[in-house]
Amino acid sequence: MLVQKYKDMLSGKSVIRQLSEFATARGREIGYENVFDYSLGNPSVPVPREFTDEMIRMLTQMETNELHGYSPSLGITSVREAVAASLEKRFGLPYRREHIFMASGAAGALAHAFRLVTEPGDEVLTFAPFFPEYRPYVDLTGAVLKVVPPDTESFQIHFDKFEEMLTEKVMAVLINTPNNPSGVVYSRETLKRLSDLLREKSARYGHTIYLISDEPYREIVFQGVEAPCVSAFYDDTIMCYSFSKSLSIPGERIGYVAVNPHCKDAEDMINMCGQISRGTGHNCPPSIIQLAVAKVLDTTADLSVYERNMEILYGELRSLGFRCVKPGGTFYIFPRALEEDAGAFCRKALKYDLVLVPGDTFGAPGYFRMAYCIDTEKVERSLGALHKFVREEYQCPCIRQD
């Protein structure tokens, strides 16, 4: 017999996926360049030349069995060393290879993090708005994801609600800063207060509450914004990183788990990751990709386009009367919809070939997400459609005349 829980999931199609399929179908009708597809968080900037050059160099010069051979289950030793050295230099914490586990992207890293510190029935807390895949990621381990409602003023943490929900059953708190979908970066103050609370409750409950920090957008931070290192605030932090966004290589499935060197069980935890892999069928990211990223750890794709797009959209949205927290990073913006039902709002937008994602998906009804990882030229062309949409559907008095 097939396992019912997975069969049941087949009917629940992801809203983002459906919207993206709409965009593709509509693109076939009117040309994809005329569909303003803000649905998918796919990096749009080219992969850095250094990465491609290193791949070609290895394929040309290295002995093939050495290049494509098995990686040890924790990752290639020299790669783990390079990652540790880079983190130490960057964040001033004494990372060594013993603290690094190479994982197949952030999804792989998180799958290991949850299994390290939660048993079935344990609770994991996260904060709305949140990346919707967190739900199956956690729930399919047997643990239970609970979502703290958003502080819609700032999209920092709603501490009153958080403290209420931080019961003895909570074994891990999952954060994502810079944040998908809000674009907000947690401030120093937020991280300080969060870590103080975790220390206090860990002491009171007699067990460590681990902080799982999902950081795929760490390198996409805009000018004048400080993005503090989460691990520096809290010893029991499990950092989950992905190179998908920083190097524009989401298909190559590469990232890592870095356990804070000050975490008492750090080395055991990394070794445990190797055991967890045996059950999940993980077995390391691809060898050639591990070797290539190790050579470009201090490089990123040219991420400046995302800031340019953000400034254009943020300005325009504000002038159209949208309430909106200004993103500090990522390639997302998360304005308030012009009617209560963000689903209805986004459906109307489709008539103008604007593909927006309702905030309900992210645990924040009444908002919508725009993923502006598209060409700036297209962002500029979309403004006319955005105008027309708002004018015709909402007749907002605050709308700029043109």
Added chain:
Amino acid sequence: MLVQKYKDMLSGKSVIRQLSEFATARGREIGYENVFDYSLGNPSVPVPREFTDEMIRMLTQMETNELHGYSPSLGITSVREAVAASLEKRFGLPYRREHIFMASGAAGALAHAFRLVTEPGDEVLTFAPFFPEYRPYVDLTGAVLKVVPPDTESFQIHFDKFEEMLTEKVMAVLINTPNNPSGVVYSRETLKRLSDLLREKSARYGHTIYLISDEPYREIVFQGVEAPCVSAFYDDTIMCYSFSKSLSIPGERIGYVAVNPHCKDAEDMINMCGQISRGTGHNCPPSIIQLAVAKVLDTTADLSVYERNMEILYGELRSLGFRCVKPGGTFYIFPRALEEDAGAFCRKALKYDLVLVPGDTFGAPGYFRMAYCIDTEKVERSLGALHKFVREEYQCPCIRQD
């Protein structure tokens, strides 16, 4: 708190891993070329030129975001189509892309297969001798692996024992042909009898017993040996394939699940794999590797060296008086040790710098495995050590004088 079951696993170190570490350490003392390391199943023949050329071509010519972008969760559509077409041509079953799920190696494929058809507490049967990782692969899903004792005459299936163990609790039977560690290929007769029995018991118990066929060695079959297509015998077969051995790229983590097109729920099962991935953190094999293997599906590395090595070792072992089933494929041979305790036998062999793995690890005490995926020149050089070992430790009367 850290999860105890993974913490407990840290103390149980794999015998193969320990032996391989011994070989590395000893290599540092006397030169690795002087250690006859038969412990690890790492492909030793070069990667086919076509694969490398295709990788370089894509890196040189393709737009980087297209090349390194997200793969759909079931795999890149054109790649799934190419795999299906190749399987259809080869095995005559009507495979379509709907029957193919791209997975990160055989470990990834198996992790999905087990989750498709077993709930915690269900039983999975496999046959000794067996690949020892099957135990954590299955047990960590919550299902229970039970092992049918070996038929040591032929290393085909011990059907009496099998029938006894094939109770109502068994939801899946896991086979591996050509087999690691025995090198034996299941005959047409074995597969016919196995599938007849599965059909009979499925009908009697009122639930399908799925056949999970782990086929990473499918392309390494020796002259004159027939390796029948498992899926052709049984509709409810889940084929798990890896390109690790056929293309010598074990580090690149690429394989697939192919559900038999005649299986009633084939398409649902493939879609369910996409859901299972959300819990395991799988998210597809690397895009560039998917695209590259799709171009070389009908190519393999030059695998002839394995047959050459097998013939040399088999002849020598027989002449030294070992009892041994002649391998039909793979790069393993599994002779009977010269004393009851194969562990003691293998420890003595280490004195002669021969690294052999005791059969206990594979569920067949009294035997030992040699992985002859090493240079033929080294196999030939190892014969002197093998002679000396047997002569000095066992004084077998049957030993050829030199």
